[in-house]
Amino acid sequence: MLPARPVRVRPNPVIGRHLHVRGIIKSHLTKEGKFLSPGTLLDLVRIGYEMGPYGAGMGARIRDMVQEWVERYREEHQFLLPLMTAVLEGGGNVDAEVIQELSDAGYNIPPRYNYPDLAEFKIHIENSLEKGLSYFSEYRKHREYPLYIDTENAHWLLPSGRNVALVTICDVKEKTILLLRTYGFSASELNKLEFELGELTSTTKIATFGRESVFSGLEENLINLQVNPKISLQTYAKGFGMTLKKSETLSDWCRQTLRHDQVQYAAMDALVLWKLQKDMDEFPKK
Incomplete structure (x- = not known):
């Protein structure tokens, strides 16, 4: 038996x-x-x-x-x-x-995040793939600096089968920051966004801090600003005199309307990459 x-x-x-x-x-x-x-x-x-x-x-x-x-x-x-x-x-x-x-x-709750550096940027919050992609024609135009992209994640798998809840794109040329809320995207919609981002890299340089999952397998024109994987973005920011708060990282990025501090946090996480790159260009590490 x-x-x-x-x-x-x-x-x-x-x-x-x-x-x-x-x-x-x-x-x-x-x-x-x-x-x-x-x-x-x-x-x-x-x-x-x-x-x-x-x-x-x-x-x-x-x-x-x-x-x-x-x-x-x-x-x-x-x-x-x-x-x-x-x-x-x-x-x-x-x-x-x-x-x-x-x-x-x-x-x-009184806001804790008010970054003066964001004052000159227009922050757009979009919930649909169609509206998000409407910005891409501008993103394809020639620019001095790359687009700076960051993501925020949900605590669980979303309808897309992934946990990517927000994609933030900072356009220094046009002084805009797009917060594209992907938490409700289907798998096909998220795949379409990844495809369009991949196409975008053929004409436009894109900078991230570490490897972002929305760029899986894509290398052309991608710049990873995280030179040392053991050093956090918060630590790098301190190096050029900026205090980057991280207390919203684990908040609910799927709530119906983002709170003020969430918007400030997500926008600054992308904008700070521009400042990091300028610092690296001015004071290159030997």
Whole structure:
């Protein structure tokens, strides 16, 4: 008689999402130099609940970490604690209105990001592939500097089968920054965007920091400004006198309307590449 085959237990996606949220908050409390913005903290609590109600033990543990975050970093945001507690410890009895209130609370927090360097740039936010591609005719024109591109990711796989939620394109020539929200794109739409970006590299130089997944396999006219993979963009920025905040990295890039700080964060992550390249050109590393 053959031995019984071990039963494979499928991981519970609800518990998995809650563990993901707890892990992010915990790591930012225990590692020096890491910080979550209040908006990101609200986002994390909400996206955890959207997968399913928090269990009593899990909700209480995350609630304790949220309390520690408030006491350690942002006493002025003490008013947010009862709202997050209601979601974390309410189990299946949390009303939809409370979840909406949790989502809206992020818009009412005073902005922490206001980069003066963005004042001379027009920021465009587009949600459709068609509107996004309408900028490409301008991108194909001759320019002194490359286009600078950065991406932001979701915490889970999106309809495209990938987790790319936002593609940011900074056009220094026209002083525009496009925030193309790809979180709702189908697989064919994201593939079309990747194809068009690939075609764009045949006429236009494009600079990124590290390898961006939307350029898989494409090398022509691509400039990787990350000379040392062990050095972060934040560290490079400090080298030329700029403080680049990273507390929105793990926020919800799939929310219906991006918060002010998310827009500032994403736009600056692309614009800073221009400043980095100018610094490298002026002070080339030996």
